[in-house]
Every structure is written in structure tokens, then in C-alpha cells.
Amino acid sequence: MHVRTRVAGAITAALLLSAATPTAFADDTATASPGDIVSQSPTEFHPLPGQWTNTRAWHVTYRSTTAKGTPNTVSGTVIVPNDGRTGPRPVVTYAVGTVGLGDSCAPSANFPYGTAVEATLINQVVQRGWAVAVTDYEGLGTPGDHTYTVGRAEGTAVLDAARAAERLGIPGVDANSPVGIMGYSQGGQASSWAAELHDSYAPDLKVKGTATGGVPADLMKVASSNDGGLGSGLIFMAAAGQDAAFPELNLNSYLNPAGKALVDYFKNNCVAIDTTVGSFKHITDMTVKNPLQQPDWQARLAESKLGTHRPDAPVYLYHGTIDELIPYAVGQQLRTDWCAKGTNVEWHALPLLGHIGGVTVGGIPAANWLADRFAGKSAHPNC
Numbered sequence: 001m002h003v004r005t006r007v008a009g010a011i012t013a014a015l016l017l018s019a020a021t022p023t024a025f026a027d028d029t030a031t032a033s034p035g036d037i038v039s040q041s042p043t044e045f046h047p048l049p050g051q052w053t054n055t056r057a058w059h060v061t062y063r064s065t066t067a068k069g070t071p072n073t074v075s076g077t078v079i080v081p082n083d084g085r086t087g088p089r090p091v092v093t094y095a096v097g098t099v100g101l102g103d104s105c106a107p108s109a110n111f112p113y114g115t116a117v118e119a120t121l122i123n124q125v126v127q128r129g130w131a132v133a134v135t136d137y138e139g140l141g142t143p144g145d146h147t148y149t150v151g152r153a154e155g156t157a158v159l160d161a162a163r164a165a166e167r168l169g170i171p172g173v174d175a176n177s178p179v180g181i182m183g184y185s186q187g188g189q190a191s192s193w194a195a196e197l198h199d200s201y202a203p204d205l206k207v208k209g210t211a212t213g214g215v216p217a218d219l220m221k222v223a224s225s226n227d228g229g230l231g232s233g234l235i236f237m238a239a240a241g242q243d244a245a246f247p248e249l250n251l252n253s254y255l256n257p258a259g260k261a262l263v264d265y266f267k268n269n270c271v272a273i274d275t276t277v278g279s280f281k282h283i284t285d286m287t288v289k290n291p292l293q294q295p296d297w298q299a300r301l302a303e304s305k306l307g308t309h310r311p312d313a314p315v316y317l318y319h320g321t322i323d324e325l326i327p328y329a330v331g332q333q334l335r336t337d338w339c340a341k342g343t344n345v346e347w348h349a350l351p352l353l354g355h356i357g358g359v360t361v362g363g364i365p366a367a368n369w370l371a372d373r374f375a376g377k378s379a380h381p382n383c
Contacts, residue, residue, distance in 0.1 A: 233278015
């Protein structure tokens with residue numbers, strides 16, 4: 001991944017860190033600890049093309065963990081308001097929704113140019129005075145294919161992005177910083193997995209709560225709902241992501257020529273065009289045999305199912321009632337499963353809102369909820 005560095009960004013970063021040029025921190029990913037910084041370099045954060053923000057930003061690569069438990073390197077961006085504050089500030093590790101499978105789709109590749117899909121939403125979080133870490137996820141901006149929809153790999157990337165932010169040496173951002181987790185759609189899956197993994201994988205992080213929405217908590221149900229519909233391309237993107245994490249699934253052996261061409265196209269393009277090209281495709285039209293009917297595929301998809309472990313910090317969970325991509329019932333079931341395990345869940349149904357409406361309307365209340373957690377206020381579960 002290549003990120004252009006502008007002179008102004010380099011100068012301001014130099015005032016904060018000991019060096020503004022790209023710096024290597026850990027030479028051996030295999031021996032580094034999760035969250036250790038492999039490299040960092042100053043970058044810029046623009047919500048829209050040419051839109052200035054009074055922020056400092058760094059492109060980082062950091063040590064994380066694959067779905068199989070082996071070390072990997074993930075890229076991301078850390079953004080901090082340039083407000084002169086040196087005292088403690090919260091850190092939000094923000095998980096973006098679907099951007100695509102190509103490296104050019106990575107948030108870090110688009111922040112300098114104002115072309116990142118959720119940058120305006122992220123800016124609303126930054127402008128609250130919080131440091132924000134945005135992972136690119138595994139294989140999106142680093143070598144290898146993006147493990148799209150592989151819950152465990154996403155969750156570790158989100159948690160380790162927060163650790164990386166704490167280890168950059170930013171005044172007021174350190175191991176004692178209160179941490180919030182936030183995400184919607186794919187980011188809802190990633191943030192929810194981070195919430196479930198926190199107590200076992202990253203108990204060192206001072207997580208105060210997770211705000212998560214539009215969560216694809218059950219991939220089999222989401223695939224069934226989208227087969228042949230508007231979001232059918234997401235099924236094939238998800239299959240490619242699972243295959244990237246688990247090559248033994250051998251996705252290519254199930255695809256017919258049309259299916260192979262579609263998946264290859266997805267691997268080199270981003271979500272805006274992918275959703276158009278991939279719409280209204282049936283699994284049976286693209287395969288010689290449906291992989292989702294095979295036991296090994298079903299087992300791997302089941303590994304990404306949420307609701308099997310109680311998050312140890314409060315959760316704000318929201319979902320549009322007419323979500324056309326991730327069924328409302330899937331969100332309801334996640335609430336039920338978490339509540340049954342004693343999770344502190346505050347559930348919000350968003351009446352008459354679809355998938356995009358859910359993120360635009362639900363984002364500010366979700367951030368307000370995190371602000372209350374940072375302020376030490378009690379959560380209000382409604383199981």
C-alpha cells in the first residue's frame with residue numbers, strides 16, 4: 001500500500017512524533033505482540049475532496065492475528081484532532097462497512113483524497129475530540145486477499161488498531177485511554193466480534209462500550225436473503241473473503257466461468273461498482289455446485305456467527321426495520337442471543353429505515369451513547 005505524504009502533514013507529525021519519515025518499529029511480525037507497530041508515516045485525513053480538517057493522521061501497519069490464530073500485518077489510519085490537548089482523550093476504534101476487495105478500496109488509501117466511503121461519519125467522531133483508529137482489515141492494503149466477512153480476523157484487526165493507536169506516542173493516548181468500539185454493516189460484524197473477543201484477546205484495552213449496527217450476525221441467513229436480489233454480489237464477495245482466510249475451501253472449484261469472472265472482477269474493484277455488477281445474481285447461476293450446501297463451508301461460516309459469547313462491556317445495538325441487505329430478524333436474533341447470555345445491551349429498532357438509512361440516522365445517537373460511556377454514566381440495557 002502506498003500513501004502520499006504532503007509537506008504540511010509531515011511537518012505537523014514531526015512536531016508530535018520523533019520522526020516524520022516512515023519508521024519501522026518491529027522487524028519481525030512473528031515475534032511482535034498484537035498491536036505492535038510495524039511501520040508508521042504521516043498522512044492526511046479529508047472527509048471530502050479538498051475538505052480541510054484540523055487533524056493529524058498517521059498511516060500505520062501493525063501486528064494482528066488471522067482467523068487461524070497466526071500472526072499477520074494489517075494497515076490502518078490513526079486520526080487525532082489538532083486541538084492542542086495533551087491530557088487524556090478517548091480512543092475509538094472504528095470499523096468501516098463494505099468498501100470492496102481491492103487494495104485501492106482501503107480507507108487509508110482514500111483518506112488523503114477525501115474519497116473514503118465513511119469519512120464524513122468518521123469526521124463526526126473525530127470532531128468530538130477523540131482519537132480514532134480505522135483499520136483497513138486483513139488483506140485490504142497489505143499483501144494477500146481481503147478476508148471479507150471473516151468475523152474473527154475482523155475483530156482482532158479492530159482491537160489491534162486501538163492498541164496501535166495507544167503505542168504511537170501521541171500525548172494523551174496510551175494504555176490507560178478509555179476505548180470505544182464502533183461500526184456498521186461489515187463494520188457492525190467487525191465491531192461486534194471485537195466486543196466478543198475483548199475479554200480473551202485484548203483485556204489490556206480499557207473498553208467502555210461498543211456501538212454496533214446493521215450487523216450481519218448470521219452469514220447463512222444473510223446469504224439466503226440476498227440470493228438473486230439487490231445484494232447478491234455481497235454473497236460472492238463474502239465467499240471470496242472466506243476462501244482467502246481458509247484456502248482449503250477451494251472456492252474456485254465451485255465456480256463456473258461466469259462465477260470466476262465475477263469474483264476476479266470483485267477482487268480488483270470497489271463497492272460502488274461491485275454492487276451494480278453483482279446485483280440480481282443467483283448462486284446457482286455462478287456455480288457448478290453450491291458451496292454453501294457443503295459441510296466444510298457451512299462450518300466455516302458458522303465460525304463467524306455472533307451471539308455465542310457475552311461481550312464484557314455494554315453494547316448499543318441498532319438495526320433498520322426494513323433493511324434490504326441484512327434482515328432485521330438477524331439483528332433481533334443477535335439481541336436475543338446476547339441478552340440470554342447476560343450482556344448489557346441497549347437495543348434500538350430504527351422504524352422504516354433500510355440499510356443506508358440505518359447508518360446515516362443511527363450514527364449520531366450511537367456516538368452520543370459512547371460519549372456517555374466515556375463520561376462514566378451508567379448504560380441502560382433493555383433486554
